[in-house]
Amino acid sequence: MSTLQVFRTLLFYLLLSSSSFVWCIVSVFVAPFLPFRARYRFVIQTWCRLAVWLAKVVAGIRYEVSGLENIPQRPCVILAKHQSTWETFFLCGFFEPLSQVVKRELLFVPFFGWAMAMLRPIAIDRSNPKAALKQLAKRGNEFLEKGAWILVFPEGTRIPVGQIGKFSRGGAALAVNAGRPVLPVAHNAGEFWPKLGWTKIPGTIQVVIGPLMHAQGSGPRAIAELNDRAFHWVEQTQRRLSNVESPGAASSLTEPS
Template sequence: MLVLRSLLFNIAFYANLIARLVLYLPLLALPRPWLMAAVRDWARSSLWLLRVIAGTKAEFRGLDLMPAGGCIIASKHQSLWETFALLTIAKDPVFVLKRELSWLPFFGWYALKARMIPVDRGKGAPALAAMAKRVGEEIAKGRQIIIFPEGTRRPPGAKPAYKYGVVHLYNTLDVPCLPVALNSGLYWPRRQFIKRPGTIIVQCLPPIPPGLSRLAFRDRVAAEIEEASNRLIAEARQTGGTPAPAHAGVA
């Protein structure tokens, strides 16, 4: 049954995505807010399909902690799930993403129209400077910058590998940073076909105000996200569902 439900969900998920990529093409000629509203509707529909077909629910905690106006949202990254689910909780989100994704047909067109921010991770400091400039422009418009500080998906419980990008943004911009913990990798594991029933939990943590030193911010944002994510993993194992095994290092 788990395999069948996962198969049906994957078919529905990608059919829904492809259909909307085509249906939304006229929005490329309209103002950006129209496209953002449509993208959020797609994200909500994907969460609905996941809940109805695969039995995987979503619970968002601490949304009242979201700063008003422009901010950095620094999220744990375990799964493809949060790349669309986080679109539903921010007022006007913008992702920092790998430059190569902006080259893709359809996806790249929409990313550019939505003013997502591509970064060439191979260029080091110049790429960080260019990213910070673009982020500053979007922050000034009151948007929320969503960044995955580890840069790529990490299995639940894996040793954290935080990059310098989020530290550079925090040090450059005079805005708060909202740490976000989650346990999505237990139910939508990276590079796996299976989608497991249960409840994915996203926990927004108290914002980190601007003004900390680089070292203090780096240690604080990593510690808070990791500690909260580990708690969510432990909670998932105590409350039922069929989560995937966590990486070695997490009980």
């Protein structure tokens, strides 16, 4: 990495962390007085868009989006590839209002977690997969009925560039049981914002929004088929974006992402 890029990366982290600290403090005092949609825009959407903007202007990480015509008017379940932190910022700033499946422990982080808790995310206990699945189904359906998008990273964690993790069926199960389609999303953000290390590499992230996928029927078989279909679309799209190793097929893991 050049000296200039080291400086740009350090400046990016300084601005990102300081803006996060200030915004979370402001949100804790302002957000409780706002209705949910306005609260989401104020707390999450504004700051996430700022983070994406800082990545572009300071670190040189731009992005292009294709497949916008595939986005439905009615909110549904988003099944997104997970490579870095960038896509979390981008998707939370792009879709609104949006509820994300997160680890319960994140809500206890001072200021950041407190601000996030006011957005009523689907906070799950990963150590108890069965309870987590029930919570995802119940809370996810409630949010969908209220007009919110549900963001699920079916791989469960950030997967390094060149690989695709197995897909949990939690997101597909939520979509089938709620009678909603899934919207798959692929990208190559990890090439410019790697999972490991602090390096930021200038370049253009390609975000591809896939075709809306509806379940063919109901029940476990329909859930498995929908999950497999979303997995294979993401797999094929990732192959076009970068060299990807495939685990062969989508997983039937019970824990949600």
